[in-house]
Amino acid sequence: MLTSAAQLWAHGTDVTWPTPAPATPGTPGTSLTEHVELPTYPFQRQSYWLDAADEPLNLASTGLTPQEHPFLGAALDLPEGGHLYTGSISLDAHPWLADHSVADVPLLPGAAFAQLALHIGHELDCPRVDELTLQAPLLLPEADAVQVHITAEAPEEGGSRVVTFQSRITSAEAGESVWVRHATATLSPDQASPPEDDASWLPVDATPIDTDPFYKTVASNGIVYGPEFQGLQSAWRHEDDVYAEVRLAEDRDAVFGLHPALLDAALHTIFLTESHPLGVPDDGPAGEGGARQVPLPFSWGGVSWYGECSGVLRVRLSVTGPSSYSVAISDENGRAIATVESLSVRPIALDQIEQASLRAEVPFQVEWVPAPARNHSDRPSSSDSLASWAVLGGGVGEWWEPVEGAGPDVAVYPDLASVLRQVSDGSV
CATH class of the missing domain: 3.10.129.110 (Polyketide synthase dehydratase)
Structure with a gap:
C-alpha cells in the first residue's frame, strides 16, 4: 500500500498521510510511521568518480623528446x-x-x-x-x-x-x-x-x-x-x-x-x-606606384x-x-x-x-545567401519550365491530374533515377 501511495503522490495526487502514533513501550509497533533505529555498522558505499592521474605525461613514452x-x-x-x-x-x-x-x-x-x-x-x-x-x-x-x-x-x-x-x-x-x-x-x-x-x-x-x-x-x-x-x-x-x-x-x-x-x-x-x-x-609595372x-x-x-x-x-x-x-x-x-x-x-x-x-x-566560411524573389505573374506556362517541387512514385498521376492546373512549380517523376537524369541534362 505504501508503494501505491508513493506512486500516487509522485504523480501529483494529494495523499493524506496518517499522523504519527506513539508506539506502545515493549510492543512492536505496527504504525506506518514507526521509526526504525539506525544500524550499528557504517553504511557501505562505493565511489564511481574517475580519479585523474597524478603523474605528468611522459613524452618519452610517446616517442617524443x-x-x-x-x-x-x-x-x-x-x-x-x-x-x-x-x-x-x-x-x-x-x-x-x-x-x-x-x-x-x-x-x-x-x-x-x-x-x-x-x-x-x-x-x-x-x-x-x-x-x-x-x-x-x-x-x-x-x-x-x-x-x-x-x-x-x-x-x-x-x-x-x-x-x-x-x-x-x-x-x-x-x-x-x-x-x-x-x-x-x-x-x-x-x-x-x-x-x-x-x-x-x-x-x-x-x-x-x-x-x-x-x-x-x-x-x-x-x-x-x-x-x-x-x-x-x-x-x-x-x-x-x-x-x-x-x-x-x-x-x-x-x-x-x-x-x-x-x-x-x-x-x-x-x-x-x-x-x-x-x-x-x-x-609598379605600369608606373601606378x-x-x-x-x-x-x-x-x-x-x-x-x-x-x-x-x-x-x-x-x-x-x-x-x-x-x-x-x-x-x-x-x-x-x-x-x-x-x-x-x-x-x-x-x-x-x-x-x-x-x-x-x-x-577572416577565414572562409559557409553562409546562406537569400534567393531573389520570384515573380509568379511572369513565370512561363510551358510544360518544360523549371519546377520547384518534385513528386515521386508510380501511379501518382491518378490523383495528381485534378490539380495540375495549379502551375508549373510541381513536376511528377516515376522514380528518383528520372530526377537525376533530368538534373544531369540540365532540365531541372
Whole structure:
C-alpha cells in the first residue's frame, strides 16, 4: 500500500498521510510511521568518480623528446634519420613578440628563424647555417596560436641537413588552417673557429650617429619596434661600416642563448647605412606606384653562434653590396658571439602584409545567401519550365491530374533515377 501511495503522490495526487502514533513501550509497533533505529555498522558505499592521474605525461613514452626552447615543445625522430620539431607560438605565451610589427601586423622576426636554425643545428651537430632563405612572413594573430613544424631531413653526403619551417593557425572558430612554408635552411657540420677577441672594436675616427629619433623615424616608415625590440643604444659610422651597441630591455638572454630580439636589434644598423632602402616607393609595372616598401631580411648565409651572451653587445655591420651586408657580434670584452657572413634584404610592400593579415583574420566560411524573389505573374506556362517541387512514385498521376492546373512549380517523376537524369541534362 505504501508503494501505491508513493506512486500516487509522485504523480501529483494529494495523499493524506496518517499522523504519527506513539508506539506502545515493549510492543512492536505496527504504525506506518514507526521509526526504525539506525544500524550499528557504517553504511557501505562505493565511489564511481574517475580519479585523474597524478603523474605528468611522459613524452618519452610517446616517442617524443622534450625541448628546452621557448618556441618548441617536443622533437620526434623520423625514419631514415630525419627529425621533426613541433611547437606553438602565440602573443599570449610570448607577449614581447607584439613589439615587432610591420604595417601594424605583428610578425615573427627573421632573426627568430635564424635562432631556431642555430638551435636545431647545435642539437644535430650541424652548428653552421650555410643558407637560410625566408619565403613568407609568419603573421602572429591576436587571439590564436600558431602551430610550428620544423623538419630536419636526414643528413646528406658530407653531413649537411635541409631544414624546412612550416606553420598553421589553430583556432576553435576557424579550425585548422592550411600549412604555410616560411623558410628553408641548410645546416652544415663544418663550423669555422670563432674569430679572435678584438678589444679595439671601434675605430678612433668613427663618426657618432644620433640614435634618439631612430625608432620614431623607422615607425613612420611602417616598421614599429616596441620597447622589447628597441635594443639599439648607440651607433657610429666609419666608411662603409656601421658600429653599434645593442642590449635587451630585460635580461632574457639565457632563455634563448642568443635572443631573437637581440639579434634583430643588431640588424637595425642596416637602416643607418648611407644606402639603406627604407621607404623607397614602388612604382609598379605600369608606373601606378606610391606603395611604400620596407626592407626585411630575405637570405642569410654563413651564420654561426659561438656562445651565450648577456649585457651589451657590440655590432659591426659591413656593406658588401647594394642590398647585402655582413654582421659580426661580440660582447663587451671583444669575445665573438655570432657572425653572419652574408645577409640580403628585400623590399616588401606594406599593403601586401596588410592584405595577408586580412586573409588570416577572416577565414572562409559557409553562409546562406537569400534567393531573389520570384515573380509568379511572369513565370512561363510551358510544360518544360523549371519546377520547384518534385513528386515521386508510380501511379501518382491518378490523383495528381485534378490539380495540375495549379502551375508549373510541381513536376511528377516515376522514380528518383528520372530526377537525376533530368538534373544531369540540365532540365531541372
